[in-house]
Amino acid sequence: MQPKKNSIIKTLKLSKKKILVFIFFVAALVASFLFVLKDIPESATIGANNYPQSTKIYDRNGKMLYTFYTTKNQTFVSLDKISENLKKATIAIEDRDFYKHGAIDLRGITRAFIYTVFKKQVQGGSTITQQLVKNSLLTPERTITRKIKEIILAFVVEGVYSKDKILEMYLNQVSYGGTAWGVEAASYVYFDKPVERLNLAESAFLAALPEAPSIYSPFGSRPELGKKRQLEVLRRMEEQKYITKDQRREAGEFQLKFSKIQNKISAPHFVFYVKALLVQKYGARAVEQGGLNVTTSLDLDLQNYAQASVAAEISTLERMNVTNGAALIAKPGTGEILAMVGSKDYFDEENDGNVNVVLAKRQPGSSIKPINYAVGLIKGFTAATPFVDEKTCFPNPGRAPYCPLNYDGKFHGVVQMRFALANSFNIPAVKMLKANGLEAMMATASAMGIKTFEDL
Template sequence: MGSKNPKTNYNEILAPALVPKAFKLISRLLVFVGKPFFFLFSLLLIISLSIIYITGRILKALVVTLHSFFTLIFPSISKYLTLTYDLIRTSSKKITSSLPQKNLKKKGTIFSSSQLKLKIMLLILKRIINNLLRESLVYFKKIKVKSEKLSWKAEVFLLTLEKLISKFFVILKTKFTFFHLLELLQIFLLAQKIKLLRLSYFLPKLRIRKFSILKFLTYIFTFSLIILGMAGAFFWFYVIRDLPSPQNLISRKMAVSTKIYDRNGGLLYNIYRNQNRTPVSLRNIPLEARLATIAIEDAEFYNHPGFSIKGIARASLKNLRQGELTGGSTITQQLVKNTLLSPEKTLVRKLKEIVLAVQVELTFSKDQILEMYMNEVSYGGTAYGVQTASLTYFGKDIKDLNLAEAALLAGLPKSPTYYSPFGPNPEKAKERQKEVLKLMKINGFITEKQKKSAETHEIKFAQNQTSIKAPHYVFYVRELLEQKYSKELVEAGGLEVTTSLDLQIQNLAENIVKEEIEKLKSLNVTNAAVLVLNPKTGEVLAMVGSKDYFSIAEDGNVNVTLRPRQPGSSIKVVNYANALSNGLTPATILNDAPFTFHVDGQEPYTPKNYEGGYRGNISLRNALAESRNIPAVKTLALFGVESMIEMGQKMGITTWENPNNYGLSLTLGGGEVKLLDLATVYATLANYGKRPKLSALLKVTDTNQNVLEEFKCDSINEVDLVKDPKDTDVVSAATESAFNNALNDVQNCQGKQVLDPRIAFIITDILHDNNARSLSFGINSLLVIPNHKEVAVKTGTSNDLRDNLAIGYTQDYVVAVWVGNNNNSPMARISSGVTGATPIWNKIMTALLAQQSNHDWPIPAGLIQVPICSFTGTLACQGCPAKMEWFLEENKPKLACKQEWFNQKAILTPPPQNQNVLLPTQGNDRRNQFLDPILNLRYGKEKKNRR
């Protein structure tokens, strides 16, 4: 679709709604008032006067009602009151004399007796009647003189009063209820109905001080003026006083950029300090781009005076639910917020934003405001303004954009990193574009046909238009920064960020990946990812998320190091770390033979080794080193899936959540894991069981060079703890002390000891044992780094050949490599841990260690090394080949082998029949289920001795 469509007249669409008469009237009123402050003050004054007027009317009606009420019941009742006075007095005396006098003196009991309450009521009534009689008797003689002139109204009044008094006495003798109150009200209403308002010939007019409504309103008005004055003073002092001038929009300086550096000061990413912005006039911005921005950001832009009541109300409801001040901003408010105000989120700042928005609307036209906004807003990275954004994403001038491209650009300002088509979530950019087109259709800016055409239009993005280095890592860092700070501060706050990345290592890894992937095309391998960590500190030294970040055909902008993939056998270290923590040893004998597992509620499961063969009885050391699948599954069944998941979570895996989703294939890579998490697991092993907290940020400073955060972590010092292999005693006290001091040096790092350091050492010792893995990988495989026998390494390949990994480490580096395809298609069968990811791993690790000398791993305290029988895993005996093996001091073997226990040929030959075992669902001690008879005898003997 071109930038212009002759069938659509957008001016006809906008013309009726752009400047309605109501807005013109409001604008003239605002101009007449002058300042927004006085306009708001006048509005508040009118509301206050309205409230005062309504309150006065209510009070006036109340006073008239009370006056009528008192004039009704206070006329002279001398005759009736004289006759009833003696009766009331006599009754009162009788009741008082019948009550116990002691109750009248006790505190807390006077109101607990219904009789006392009645007495008090009667006494009060007596006093009232006395006062009335005293006043009425004065006029008694005058009434006698006028008695012959009584009207029928007076007679009716006296009859009504008689009924009232008689009813009152009935109520006094019984329990007063709500219905009695209704009866009394009926009597009063009867008197009101006959309009006997005043009988001047019984009593003189009741003298009630006249209530002055005017005086009352004067008080209320004065009080309101004081309150409004105080509110106005507060509003002026905190909101109006230091407001910047709207003219600053055209005279201000641009925001300062943020720069991201590697650990050595090399620039990775630069949002220019003066911002990469090319201002463009509104007439050069195609109407499609303007309409798209209005539709997604502020559909009522041409109809409001700077702020939207609907938007504020909608945002207020959201704020009440979420407890934070967000949303509700118009385009004008966003322009004010981004250019004239601070990014703080407070109510005062929001009020300033609204007032300034109104002032800006009075100072500039709508088209001027829209032009300033579209030249100011960030579209991600260094692209500020639509012109730079158009060049960055599409490599074309803004005036040449079509509707599909304009809609995509319009959706970016809300969250440029998240919606960026060059970011880690390119699919989100497409979803956002569709949302923009939908709103354009709803607001009548485009037709349904145009909407569908734009949604299906294939967008061609610009190639290599930025000078970004290590792009996957940069976007990873930016997301971390945005989580800690606001998006505005990250993109235009002048931050200077020193990261943990080593650009030299990054470039090395990128080049090796590109070179080796070209060699793997015949194996249907198109992509690779690499991570390099410092296991002591958790610093990310290199992150290659794909072969080519800018490769659209292969989704190169997807960061595979952050995506869950199947780890294959590389995850076995978690299973065996858990097994060693629960009592097994490197010398434990496992049976590598055909086996079918029957678990209640699940299909039978028969694991197979990678090459399809079997080893028979094999030690745990060799089972891990050779990556045998069947012994690994048997070991997992021995301790349970939940136990392995718990160990994995401790070591850094974040994707394993519900144990019910996994089975025995978990130890073969059945549970997806992020490469970043897997690298953390191996860093935990390299760090002697202490899981480091990954860190990509070393230092962050603001535009004034104030340090916002700084990473400080001391590495473990180089300590020579090499032991003589012939020495089978426990590590000496001096060695223990040196090792503990080395471990204490890392306490400043934010890590957690999640695995016994001795277990971590044993796993490491197995993974760098080239002799133990030679039967499967050969003695001179690519897993061997020349002159660096200390390198520990493990490979992994998923069963469906979609993922292939190699992960190795030393005390200084963890290198994790993945190869495969982003479209999840399988690789060729001949690809394996040696032919797929291993060549990349080997070249990177060789380059990293080129300037380092070979060294051994320090031995933690509490380990012993003893000679054992290779066939039985027990202490060596005559006739059995012996080898040295590591044991926890408390778990060292106590039983020596005997010649009749083993037969080398029988042990190395798998049993002819297939074993089928039903796994129990209860019980914790299942160590002997899959172990050979010699191991059963050894464990049984130990148990007997312990008993």
């Protein structure tokens, strides 16, 4: 009986060792898991739409004037406002089984491994959900810890959000190159149109970009690579029955027309005038990151006409050493600004074109006369009140008397107020000012919104 007893004791000792090893292994696994989880971000923040969004300025007819942003040009759009072609193109090239698998795609990982090892063609194995997590919640470093976090969060996100919502968030947050983040910003940057108006060829091109935006950019050194990638997107769309062979051929032959690379701005003086008003009312953060959509009173067609008119007029005055000019068109009755031309050319650095001459302080000249005569009307004068337009000198304490002249160098005798104002005669205007008093005229001007009088 003794040998049997010893055998049992040895077995128990061996079992205890195995149990201890097992417990140690489980403890280490749990500790590692907790270590990974301790810094994991909240998955709820992925759908909070709290990322910075661009503010867009429009004219009165909905034409885009400019987009303000900090580092990312980004505008959220709902899934139903995104081109069906773009949604299908993205799924075809990024995650063909997106609506079939869960957080991770084992078939996709296997397929990517086979293509990489045996066909020497690199394919990604990450799902759209994983890419969303990686882009929105995690840092970009490539480590095992980050990959584990990515997979865990992908499962959490799949448990919280529908597939449509995940696709919507991905399309609104992925980078399309440069400052363009999300499909709406990218659509304007590359094609100068909202994303819902993209055709098949344009959609396939945008879907091609996220893998390597700088390489496939049409503005880069090798734009043919972007075209090649677009054709691959179209091939996969046909392969996955999203489009027909004829649609693939037509889209592949379609001549893409890209926007100019610069960040376009229309009516720049007016746009920055509006921005200053917005910042004053809402703060800089709201303007540059709050995703505001601002419709203004400006008429862009009228603005362009006014800008061209100013430029043409200045060109005829170059012989007189005139290099700049401005114009403001307002709607009578409401004061709405329909056009604001701050200079001949905003981008003319030599003549300080970025300075808004419309807003710059200057001598008012004859533009103050209507206010001057308005004070007279308040005091009981009428449009028919006569003034004697003759040589007149006014006392000027400490200096020589002030003897104004008319623009034509002539005197016109007795004229009514309406005639004096219509012809901008100077002598009747000074007589009106003397009758009103300077303080009364300035008070009326201030009540009308003119707040920039310097001390006299």
